[in-house]
Amino acid sequence: MISARNIARRIGGLSDVSLEVPAGACTAIIGPNGAGKSTLLDVLAGRSQADSGSVTFGGKPIGDWTPVALACRRAFLPQSLEVAFPIRVMDLVMLGRSPYHGKSSGREDRAAAETALRLTDAWHLRDRAYQRISGGERQRVQLARVIAQIWRSKNQAGEPRMLLLDEPTASLDPGHRLAVMRLLRDLTIGGIGVVLALHDLNDAARFADRVVLLHQGRIISEGGPEDAMQAEVLTSAYGAEAQIIRTADAAPVIVFR
């Protein structure tokens, strides 16, 4: 779905990264602070240009897409977001429907916004001011905005779509964190490709189909969670000794000591 070849970017420190991000699967980008996760996500989303290398989206160079056509097919959730003026949560989520201006009816747009808010368990916040809700609530509302941006009614669901998320669970409580991870996995079942930068390796192990480990701007390990997250490579990337504890009934647990 998104395919990056030999991309390098001096600002953000990416060098020679090649990556295939499929639709209908969840890809987690992990790595220590400053590894280049956010930069990679930006480049994959077509928000930043790489100094060299190429990025294609659905087989077509990402720069050849018109901004609106691309916006209907890929959405991006930044790490944190300040909204300039006091705005109602529902109106903020409706901003996600901007690319559909003149294409879908107001009713469809509102239905998409409502569905997205319900999916992120933020529907009850719809009439609140965005500036007055908590950090975790804001993160869920922004997630609803980007889901609304690529939402389709059932009869148009076939089109390939991507959701790129920069640490979407960073300020969430454990309950909401798990709910969001489950939601993202469910979205992939509906055909949406999900790429996310994650700090929680256990979430990556449990929910991602594929894991990409970035270290100093390069991919040092990649594959299924168990293959990509071996103790040795994690230890060298994070500079702390990683240990993988296997339990009989659940996914392996990664601890650092």
Next chain:
Amino acid sequence: MTESSIAVSEESVASPAAVILPLLVVGVIGAFLLSVALGPIPITLREIGAALTGGPVDAMLRDVILELRIPRSLMALAVGAVLAVGGTAMQGLFRNPLADPTLIGVSGGAALAAASFIVFGASFTFIPDGLRLYAMPFAAFLGGMVVVVVIQRLAQRDGRTDIATMLLAGIAVNAVVMAGIGLLTFIGNDAQLRTINFWMLGSLGGSGWGPFSAVGPVALVVVLACLGLARVLDGMMLGEREAQTLGFNVETAKRLLIVAVAAGVGTAVAFCGVIVFVGIVAPHMIRLAIGPAHRVLLIGAALLGGILILLADTLCRLIVAPAELPIGIVTSLLGAPFFLALLLGRGRDSSA
């Protein structure tokens, strides 16, 4: 939950707007009639009606109504609308509720050009007498545009306009412009000094059908242009990059907005001098009342800006009649405390 009970974005933005916008329209009509009626010569509504419909009315009164008051009130409406819309657009662009058109240098550049014209204009003998009335506004307009272009060029980074740099460049260039005006007041004689001062404080005293025929159409085009960019301004609430990610052509929109605001405010300033505070107060009040969605915000701000200038100009004519106070004194004296009260009131509210 049924479809009808779903809180619907557009409708619920519209619901305060559905009350406020008609009120503002009524307010504009009221303020307009008031500003036509009040002045050194009081005029009744009946006389206004008669003058407009060609009914029986004293010839001198008819002239006062048709040649002085009505063009002046139309001018106030246009200037108020364009200043408020300019303020709204700049606030959306800079993502800052305190931004106003002054930041992009249009007022400063216009003021410097006007002050230059006041001091040196007499030696510009090549200007035919018939065009003298428009020469100073034209110089002011040019001055405003030149400074805007300079500031925008300074803020270019890799082919895009860097808004933060633009803000800082604006402050620096405005300082230079103010120094230039200071120098001119130093060079000028007493009469010129008075003229510069008066102009810097703004006045609608020079209104007439001629100036209105320049300001009115420009104001209308600028308001419509900004309305056309309302959706981009909405997207800009999330920041430039997010607006781009939502598919908006942010770079083009920024340029169009800057040109529109520079042209609109430049024209207004050229004929009426520098009028402060309306560009900040009007959008701020409307945003508090009906929220930040720019389509209704721009319309509401335009209407409120018109009302504020109409009322302020009427006050200017009444307070020291038959003389006139510069309108900038009134907008600052009344606008600033009101604005402070709003800010403090809101601060208490949000800390509660």
